[in-house]
Amino acid sequence: MSPNPPREDNARAGANPASEAILAEPVADAGSDEVPGSPQGRSFLFFFVLAWFGLSLATGTIGGAAIPKVFAFLDDDTKGLNLSITAAIGGIVVMVITPLFGRFSDRTMSALGKRRPWILGGALAGTVGVVVLAFSGSVWMVVLGWIIVQCGFGAANAAVHALLADQIPKRIRARVAAVASASAGLALIVGASLIAALPNGAQWSWFIVPGALGALFSALLFFGLRDIVRTERPAPWKWSDVVATYWLDPVRYRDFFWAWSCRLLVTMSIVSVSTYLLFFIIDHLGVPAEEASGVQAITLIIFTVGNIIMTILFGWISDRTGRRKAIVWASCVLSAAGLLVAIAAPDITMFMVGILIVGAAQGAYVSVDIALMTEVLPTFEEAGKDLGIVALSYQLPQLLVPVVAVPLLAIGGGENYTALYVAAIVFAVLGGLSVLPIKSVR
Known part of the structure; x- marks a missing residue:
């Protein structure tokens, strides 16, 4: 496959130039099966x-392990x-650049x-x-x-x-998103195993x-993608x-707002656990x-095994039934239950049982989450910006x-991870409730 696709008028690759007037019409909306x-x-x-896996491996392993x-x-x-401090500063940076780069991507007029x-x-x-971090x-x-x-x-x-x-x-989006999400879960295992296997002195x-793996796998997608080439100059x-x-606008796009809020809260729950997991163990x-x-x-292997199994299972179920909301709600409740087990665990074994439950719940959630978000986008025309x-x-x-x-860790004299995990439970429950008002997706 040639890495240099034919030019198009912000529509489909390989289009006939004679149909330019037709292709200038708005592209498919987010609710249709066209892309x-x-x-x-x-x-x-x-x-x-593979690129999804590689980017998750790079950022997840570096930030989480x-x-x-x-x-x-x-x-x-x-x-x-x-x-x-490091996570907060990095969080500010990535919040600023991701939607901005997504919008720049939407507007990019490159032969590539x-x-x-x-x-x-x-x-x-x-x-x-990565090189800066390696020698910091x-x-x-x-x-x-x-x-x-x-x-x-x-x-x-x-x-x-x-x-x-x-x-x-759309007809395969939940399954593809489920496999991609499962690959991100697998990246957690691979990344944590790499860090554990590599010498403490290196x-x-x-x-x-x-x-390096993240960059390599991204490069493979670069060469394997037949991309949209924009020839119509943006405003x-x-x-x-x-x-x-x-x-x-959360009033005009209410379903998008509720789906966004659900993802925010569920992610806050899992980030509360994953960011401080190593310190909880210590x-x-x-x-x-x-x-x-x-x-x-x-622990991450156990989490990811439950995650991958449920991701693939519920991605298939969601595409077959067309239902997203019920799976999201049930997964949030199950995640809260798993966190309760983890908090109350008297030893490592029971803690890992709780993490297995959380992993299974997160697998069910991510199997439909990305598909749900793409189905409440206003349009596909600015998908980069909106997905940003x-x-x-x-x-x-x-x-x-x-x-x-x-402040949560400081309760009782410091390092209070129980308080942090209780907050994670609250976030999970609120996330489940946030999906209920969505009207346009079942």
């Missing part, structure tokens, strides 16, 4: 999922505060296409941040490297997510290995467009820091959770 992109080769879905491990060895007494330049360029920029020796060097990683891989991630609206028909490898950029990049379960990465890897706003719902928790965690 604006061109037919893809057989390898496209494989490369799409490598950086916490650096702080645990750098200064054990301040590791929680250092991680909160709308998404491909951002996929490759973002991966290369992210790799620069202070908190602020870690913060700088994490900012660059978030900007680079965040740009690539925004473009990859936009392909769900550009290239994936900090550079904790970052270079997952970062001139105005300052009001900057505000619109981060905003959709401080709450009493595992030595030298052994904690191994226990974390086993969607991305805020799982990036904002990277900022909010560390801010909320600081």
